[in-house]
Amino acid sequence: MLPHFRYSRDCVEFWKHSGEGMKQAFQIGRISVDPPLILAPMAGITDQYFRRILKRIGGVGVVSMEFISSEALTRGSERTRSMMQFHEDERPLAIQIYGSDAARMSEAAAYVQELGADIVDINMGCPANKILKGCAGAALMGDLELAEGIIRACRARVRIPLTVKFRLGLDDERSNYLDLGRACEAGGADGVALHARTARQMFSGKADWNRIRNLKETLSIPVSGNGDILAPEDALAMFSETGCDGVMIGRGAMQNPWIFRQTAARLRDEEAPPVTLEDRREMILGHFRMLRDQEEERFALHKIRTFTGWYTHGLPKGKHLRQKISTLPTVDAFLNEVESFFDSFSSGTAAA
Ligand SMILES: Cc1cc2nc3c(=O)[nH]c(=O)nc-3n(C[C@H](O)[C@H](O)[C@H](O)COP(=O)(O)O)c2cc1C
Incomplete structure (x- = not known):
């Protein structure tokens, strides 16, 4: 015991x-x-x-x-x-x-x-x-x-x-x-x-x-x-x-x-590989693209709002993305915003 x-x-x-x-x-x-x-x-x-x-x-x-x-x-x-x-x-x-x-x-x-x-x-x-x-x-x-x-x-x-x-x-x-x-x-x-x-x-x-x-x-x-x-x-x-x-x-x-x-x-007594920003970007975009491709716009935006809150939890500047989602009218506009959000990390501007 x-x-x-x-x-x-x-x-x-x-x-x-x-x-x-x-x-x-x-x-x-x-x-x-x-x-x-x-x-x-x-x-x-x-x-x-x-x-x-x-x-x-x-x-x-x-x-x-x-x-x-x-x-x-x-x-x-x-x-x-x-x-x-x-x-x-x-x-x-x-x-x-x-x-x-x-x-x-x-x-x-x-x-x-x-x-x-x-x-x-x-x-x-x-x-x-x-x-x-x-x-x-x-x-x-x-x-x-x-x-x-x-x-x-x-x-x-x-x-x-x-x-x-x-x-x-x-x-x-x-x-x-x-x-x-x-x-x-x-x-x-x-x-x-x-x-x-x-x-x-x-x-x-x-x-x-x-x-x-x-x-x-x-x-x-x-x-x-x-x-x-x-x-x-x-x-x-x-x-x-x-x-x-x-x-x-x-x-x-x-x-x-x-x-x-x-x-x-x-x-299994192993360590999983660390989650990179690229992993996070692919996961978020993959999820939201599925919603865009298969759901009606209003419903997709509603779901994306819910998940953006959870997914950006603890991410530097995640709040910026959470605020944006309430103002952007379309799923495509939001996907572009997610892409530039992650690009800003690789170009170093997110830290600015
Ligand atoms: C948004 C939300 C929806 C839930 N919906 C269900 C549900 O449909 N059926 C169910 O049995 N439990 C539901 N639950 C309870 C969860 O299955 C789980 O029992 C609870 O969240 C505790 O586990 P956790 O601490 O890992 O979140 C829901 C919980 C949340 C947060």
Whole structure:
């Protein structure tokens, strides 16, 4: 048993040199998650463009689509169905569905399977009011019978691996993640992911990784840990502190799309090559060009605004680019601005 440290470099070093617990691939049903690193589902973020950017960079074992409403999907919403496009190069891909009606959820799961996804994931952790009002997302943690009914109904409908993502509970007083974990296992889920905060916390405070360890010790299906991984060291620490099978990364991937490749290298006891300005330029332009070529201008600009904020985080003069995006009328104008922004580094003017 490893000693228990938190966020400590010592811990990572100990674990690395102890030869114990070097994390390898793990299985979610028949799907091998290799490396054991998962892109967290993020509404408005983990669309096909962002997923493909991460796959090109490498190091991600499974990518997740933004969550999909089972109601909208089973009522035939064209907009919802168009959000569900993916490419072969994204595999293995998990599609997450949410809802509160077992029959509709199982129908949605069947649609996900028919579409060819590798994993169907059920959302039982979303704390947004809009979702809670429909008794879906984290609200299901307040009704474990319904939650288990949904899991069983989905299990009965699909052959592909089934996973469930949830939080610690509705709040501290109703922290029932172990019960829900057991219900997932009993209902036939092939794995779970725990975002170690309560629904009431939303994104505040720190994720409590001790609870991930508790869940791992309680269940025999694979457990992925989630919450506050911002650097490869954090992922290594989560593996060693909790014994989790996989680490799921959300916001850290928006700030640093290389985080999976860097972490995967560390898991092999190697250092990933440093990220150069040229890498960053190619990544940003590659992402935005895909949006320009495939999306309507207004939507592409909206997405670019979102991502520019994350991508330029910590870049010298990144603020300049963030300010520009609100004034430039077209995607092409913005792409030109990105090019000259990076050119100014090579010509040395950015430092001026
Ligand atoms: C913009 C945004 C959208 C999210 N959308 C979803 C979602 O659709 N489904 C879900 O299960 N979790 C969603 N989450 C939660 C993340 O999957 C993840 O659990 C959370 O961000 C904690 O992980 P992190 O600290 O690595 O970001 C979202 C988070 C963010 C920031």
